[in-house]
Amino acid sequence: xxxxxxxxxxxxxxxxxxxxxxxxxxxxxxxxxxxxxxxxxxxxxxxxxxxxxxxxxxxxxxxxxxxxxxxxxxxxxxxxxxxxxxxxxxxxxxxxxxxxxxxxxxxxxxxxxxxxxxxxxxxxxxxxxxxxxxxxxxxxxxxxxxxxxxxxxxxxxxxxxxxxxxxx
Amino acid sequence: xxxxxxxxxxxxxxxxxxxxxxxxxxxxxxxxxxxxxxxxxxxx
Numbered sequence: 001x002x003x004x005x006x007x008x009x010x011x012x013x014x015x016x017x018x019x020x021x022x023x024x025x026x027x028x029x030x031x032x033x034x035x036x037x038x039x040x041x042x043x044x045x046x047x048x049x050x051x052x053x054x055x056x057x058x059x060x061x062x063x064x065x066x067x068x069x070x071x072x073x074x075x076x077x078x079x080x081x082x083x084x085x086x087x088x089x090x091x092x093x094x095x096x097x098x099x100x101x102x103x104x105x106x107x108x109x110x111x112x113x114x115x116x117x118x119x120x121x122x123x124x125x126x127x128x129x130x131x132x133x134x135x136x137x138x139x140x141x142x143x144x145x146x147x148x149x150x151x152x153x154x155x156x157x158x159x160x161x162x163x164x165x166x167x168x
Numbered sequence: 169x170x171x172x173x174x175x176x177x178x179x180x181x182x183x184x185x186x187x188x189x190x191x192x193x194x195x196x197x198x199x200x201x202x203x204x205x206x207x208x209x210x211x212x
Contacts, residue, residue, distance in 0.1 A: 036180070043184040051188045055196040081197055097189050104181040111180075120172055124180055128173035143169040151178075 003046065007113025010042050014114060039115040039122050043104045051100045058092020059085060091162045098159045102152055 014021040016031050020041075024032040032038040062085060070084045086093070108126040115122030117131060125144055132141035 036176075039180060040183050040187070043180060044188055047184060047188060048192065051192045052196050055193060059197050081194060085197055086193070093189065093193060097185050100188050101181045101185045104184045105177055120176070123170070123173050123176065125170070125173045125177040128170040132170075140169055144174065147169070147174055 003107070003109030004113060006046050007042065007110040010045060010110065010114050014038060014041070033114060034116045034118055034122055036115075036121055039111050039124070042110045042114040043107055046107065046110045047100045047103050050103050051096050054092050054096040054099060055089070058089035058096075061092075062088050095159050095162045098155045098162075102155050105148070105152065 011033070012018055014024070014032050016022060016025050016033075021032050024030075024037075032041070066084055066088065067080055070080045075083065106126060107124075108130065111122065111124055112127055112130075115124075115127075117123045117127050123131075125148060129141045129144050132138070132144065
């Protein structure tokens with residue numbers, strides 16, 4: 001789904017009249033829209049597929065005999081998850097975490113729809129770059145873009161190495 | 169250069185990633201139904 005479409009639906013749901021916004025306001029007394037908590041929820045919602053797919057792939061590659069052995073040895077399902085499944089799929093989980101991190105770092109449409117551009121609250125770097133370009137401050141936009149490049153490159157390199165080394 | 173925006177982006181990415189990993193890892197694991205079923209070959 002396009003980020004702006006997701007952002008629009010989240011805007012409706014997180015409005016103080018919406019179910020999530022109403023629930024949040026009832027619990028905290030303040031609206032969730034245009035707050036840091038709001039953009040965290042929006043980012044999580046938008047990044048769920050990016051987290052689930054690599055993790056699912058990693059879990060499905062685990063030898064079922066390992067799980068069967070653990071169960072025969074008397075481990076409970078949570079213990080199997082923590083002591084057998086997680087250690088055997090750590091590369092997939094790490095790759096998933098890095099993909100979500102990078103995806104959230106570059107998120108723009110959803111953040112702008114749900115968070116707007118409140119300095120110090122919801123004005124993330126992608127929104128700041130957009131605003132700098134809009135106001136013809138190309139130097140500032142270039143500096144912020146340049147700051148993001150090495151971060152993204154290093155993390156992508158790590159993902160590449162993790163997925164390449166994955167034994168499964 | 170807006171350092172606050174850069175810091176906020178990193179903070180947002182870290183928080184969202186941490187929450188997603190904690191919540192989705194068990195869910196993704198249950199998806200192939202290996203843990204909830206006695207049939208260990210039901211991952212397909």
